[in-house]
Amino acid sequence: MAQHTQNSSKSVPKLRLGTRQSPLAVAQAEETRRRLCAAHGWDEDAVELVKVRASGDKIQDRPLADIGGKALWTRELDIWLAEGKIDAAVHSMKDVETIRPDSLTIAAILPRADVRDVLIGAASVNAIPRGARIGTSAPRRAAQMLYHRPDCTIVFFRGNVATRLAKLAVGEADVTLLAAAGLERLGQTGTGTPLPADEWLPAPAQGAIGIECNTADAETCRSIGAINDPASQHTVMAERALLAALGGTCHSPIAVLATIDGDQITMRASLFSSDGLERVDGTARFAAEDLDAAADLGRDLLDRASPAIRTLFTGLS
Numbered sequence: 001m002a003q004h005t006q007n008s009s010k011s012v013p014k015l016r017l018g019t020r021q022s023p024l025a026v027a028q029a030e031e032t033r034r035r036l037c038a039a040h041g042w043d044e045d046a047v048e049l050v051k052v053r054a055s056g057d058k059i060q061d062r063p064l065a066d067i068g069g070k071a072l073w074t075r076e077l078d079i080w081l082a083e084g085k086i087d088a089a090v091h092s093m094k095d096v097e098t099i100r101p102d103s104l105t106i107a108a109i110l111p112r113a114d115v116r117d118v119l120i121g122a123a124s125v126n127a128i129p130r131g132a133r134i135g136t137s138a139p140r141r142a143a144q145m146l147y148h149r150p151d152c153t154i155v156f157f158r159g160n161v162a163t164r165l166a167k168l169a170v171g172e173a174d175v176t177l178l179a180a181a182g183l184e185r186l187g188q189t190g191t192g193t194p195l196p197a198d199e200w201l202p203a204p205a206q207g208a209i210g211i212e213c214n215t216a217d218a219e220t221c222r223s224i225g226a227i228n229d230p231a232s233q234h235t236v237m238a239e240r241a242l243l244a245a246l247g248g249t250c251h252s253p254i255a256v257l258a259t260i261d262g263d264q265i266t267m268r269a270s271l272f273s274s275d276g277l278e279r280v281d282g283t284a285r286f287a288a289e290d291l292d293a294a295a296d297l298g299r300d301l302l303d304r305a306s307p308a309i310r311t312l313f314t315g316l317s
């Protein structure tokens with residue numbers, strides 16, 4: 001925690017919260033600040049937002065998977081945490097690598113937002129015009145779309161939410177897909193058509209915000225822990241355990257959703273080949289903290305996967 005004395009002026013923050021600079025990242029950090037202040041009865045200026053430029057935001061012209069993957073979203077914030085320049089970092093859990101250093105602790109997962117993908121440019125997957133160009137650079141979204149609509153073509157589409165909507169508006173693609181959670185946090189709830197999650201599974205941890213701090217900083221970990229939502233934590237950790245068992249990376253077209261009822265998790269997952277021609281599905285039910293059961297579903301999917309799918313996963317176990 002930042003040093004402060006009993007006589008510290010109001011302007012001395014209790015906690016420096018690191019975030020990426022994109023409008024979505026900042027909105028997520030603002031939500032985290034609101035929740036922290038509410039939970040602890042702090043004034044808003046007790047939490048200082050520190051905006052850090054991430055490598056993932058600097059390189060926009062190539063697919064994330066080709067330039068270093070999800071690490072590019074967290075690298076700078078990881079360093080700032082290690083150097084003590086921030087006390088905690090806010091992340092979209094979807095963008096956080098599956099294996100994290102022991103020196104960092106995910107101290108809270110906020111109540112998960114809408115997990116669905118939103119289709120923009122057509123009223124439904126079936127209503128997309130024949131041969132339409134789908135703007136996405138997410139291997140999962142590309143493979144899912146090609147599975148349902150092999151007549152479509154994928155065009156490379158990166159950038160933040162506003163950039164992608166602008167690219168769509170100028171006709172760089174006919175259709176795009178975005179996370180409902182991101183649109184909602186940016187105040188764009190009316191945009192597009194949410195796809196039913198049971199027919200179109202989202203990415204692992206989609207819609208979840210996580211806050212990391214230094215494992216050694218027990219005081220900050222405790223303070224952040226006050227805003228953890230256990231149900232969201234359990235489903236997100238189950239999805240990440242599945243991903244870890246698969247050895248999934250951002251090259252891997254994997255769709256998964258865990259839902260929780262009491263302490264029972266139901267997890268549904270699909271793996272695709274990159275061209276979307278092949279798919280393997282599985283479902284498992286297990287107790288909320290049984291991460292081994294989540295990993296078992298991953299191994300079961302790999303066992304049943306065709307070679308074209310299996311090659312996209314390293315299958316750590």
Ligand SMILES: NCc1[nH]cc(CCC(=O)O)c1CC(=O)O
Pocket residue numbers: 092093094095161177178179180181182205206207208209
């Ligand atoms: N990969 C970018 C990213 N990371 C998190 C979100 C949305 C918010 C979330 O899923 O929590 C987005 C944008 C998108 O996929 O539309």
